[in-house]
Amino acid sequence: MSRPQLGLVLHAALLIGALFFLVPVLTGWNVQLGYLLVLAIYWLGFCLPVIWWHVRPLRDERLFSERLRWRDWFVPVLLLGQVTLVAAVALVPHTAILTTQGAMLAAVVGVINGPLEEIAWRGGFLRRFADRPRLGFWMGWALFTLWHVPLALSQGMVFDHGWIGLVGGAAALGLFWSWIAWRTGSVFYLAIAHALTNTITFWVLFNQNGFVSPYH
Numbered sequence: 001m002s003r004p005q006l007g008l009v010l011h012a013a014l015l016i017g018a019l020f021f022l023v024p025v026l027t028g029w030n031v032q033l034g035y036l037l038v039l040a041i042y043w044l045g046f047c048l049p050v051i052w053w054h055v056r057p058l059r060d061e062r063l064f065s066e067r068l069r070w071r072d073w074f075v076p077v078l079l080l081g082q083v084t085l086v087a088a089v090a091l092v093p094h095t096a097i098l099t100t101q102g103a104m105l106a107a108v109v110g111v112i113n114g115p116l117e118e119i120a121w122r123g124g125f126l127r128r129f130a131d132r133p134r135l136g137f138w139m140g141w142a143l144f145t146l147w148h149v150p151l152a153l154s155q156g157m158v159f160d161h162g163w164i165g166l167v168g169g170a171a172a173l174g175l176f177w178s179w180i181a182w183r184t185g186s187v188f189y190l191a192i193a194h195a196l197t198n199t200i201t202f203w204v205l206f207n208q209n210g211f212v213s214p215y216h
Contacts, residue, residue, distance in 0.1 A: 019150035106202035114195030
């Protein structure tokens with residue numbers, strides 16, 4: 001690996017290592033605020049720096065383009081199906097606890113997290129490993145999956161299907177999204193799908209774990 005490629009990998013590894021310590025400490029102090037603070041640290045300490053150091057210098061207009069080659073016309077339809085499937089699996093069993101406040105908070109977090117993750121993980125590894133695309137594909141997918149492992153250490157948080165659902169879901173969706181980024185060279189539609197997916201899953205998570213009032 002080149003020095004910039006190694007730097008990106010080490011940056012991700014350091015983030016994951018730090019979160020193994022920070023997640024239980026911050027959520028042990030305050031479950032809701034601690035979890036949100038973990039996300040803020042992740043955005044400020046990893047996503048934004050990666051975008052600045054690894055995506056911005058390697059200018060590629062296609063990375064943010066909505067234009068697709070004719071053979072990729074099905075990508076938006078496929079992503080819509082994925083979001084619909086996630087909504088059916090995540091929301092239907094929990095309709096009794098979902099609130100407007102939960103939806104609003106989830107939308108704010110999802111709209112921030114989804115695009116940042118796609119640009120940093122898919123965009124960062126796609127661009128930085130342009131000369132070794134297969135290595136970048138699998139390295140980016142593996143590290144994206146691993147960063148969700150420390151979240152399972154959150155104190156007092158309930159995740160649907162436990163840590164297996166959390167990490168397994170990230171692995172499955174990460175592989176699917178990485179494949180689309182590799183195929184199209186763009187994160188435009190991925191950022192939208194990821195934001196919607198996060199909004200749906202965070203809506204359930206926030207209401208399950210008392211982030212908002214259960215009565216509104």
